[in-house]
Amino acid sequence: MPVSKTQWLSQEMAVAKTALRTAYERETASVVQSVRKKASEISHIDDLWQLNDYLSARRFDLDGKYDDREEEVLFVLAKLMKEGWLTAADLDGLDSEKLTKMKALIHIL
Template sequence: MLTMPLSETQWSPTEEKIAKTAFDTAYCREVASMMAEVKRQAQGATNPDELWKLHDFLSARRHDLDGKYDFRSSMLIFVFAQLLKEDWLKLGELEGLSADKIAKIKALALI
């Protein structure tokens, strides 16, 4: 049962470090995947339309990433749940967070 409102979640200094490491790890994974896709598309581009399609892809991905990776303490539970769902983060990478936070993240991620 979720007992603490998500917006009032408090993070200890140790949990903040764990959260930052997990956050950065997931971000790097997703950006590396995106970069590989950009390289693949760029190598296959043979005309201006394909170049503009790549531009549109990058613009959309930047918008998506900017919205998803929000390190405000009030948003981290939601961010981590989404990253777990999308497989950019593994549950074990959140080890050290309180049991309550892990339970909330798991419930939101449906795992």
């Protein structure tokens, strides 16, 4: 979902990219923790294939999710806030117009 007509200053884009990295680290650490827990509970071969499916789904999701192109990044940041991987403090430095758009997106998502 491209959010058009949003102009990004280079220092704002730097804030956005740092926020993406932060969210990625938080989300991937959570997936690592989740997999370690799931793996410790494995007792049967079917549990392995469930873990395999879970990993494939997370991989697919993460591969496409952290899109830092200008036309996508506001949507991506809003989604990450909605999911709890970012807080308002992580986006300190973005202008009020972007923050307003993001709040609107969060309600829509």
